[in-house]
Amino acid sequence: MNGKPGVAPFSEEAVRIILSIPHGRVASYGQVARLAGDPRGARQVVRILNTLSGPRSLPWHRVVNREGRIVLPAGHGFELQRKLLRDEGVAVGPDGLIDLARFGWRPGGRGSI
């Protein structure tokens, strides 16, 4: 069938990864990009979230930066993302900092591989 591994549109692949993020876990933009096949597509992931977060109902709130911190500007989704994460049981600090050691998604980690 496709016979064309890796040629899948980065966007579609990235969406695939984002949808694969377990409930109550968070992943970084770079991580999603890497899993999508582009270790430097972190910014592209951002573009996807902005474009498909609405019509696709992507769990964009489960995606944070490398520090596990919400980089969204306050009043522009920051509070919303924090609320959604807390709703999933994720402990979010006052600065939007999340403990990746506890809530960071580990693909291939215990239970997945």
Added chain:
DNA sequence: GGCGTGACGTCAG
């Protein structure tokens, strides 16, 4: 058709 941008990441100083 070309330029700038962007919810990041990595290297260097």
Added chain:
DNA sequence: ACTGACGCCACGC
């Protein structure tokens, strides 16, 4: 340890 600058690729105008 921290700050600054660059890179990277897709998308909008």
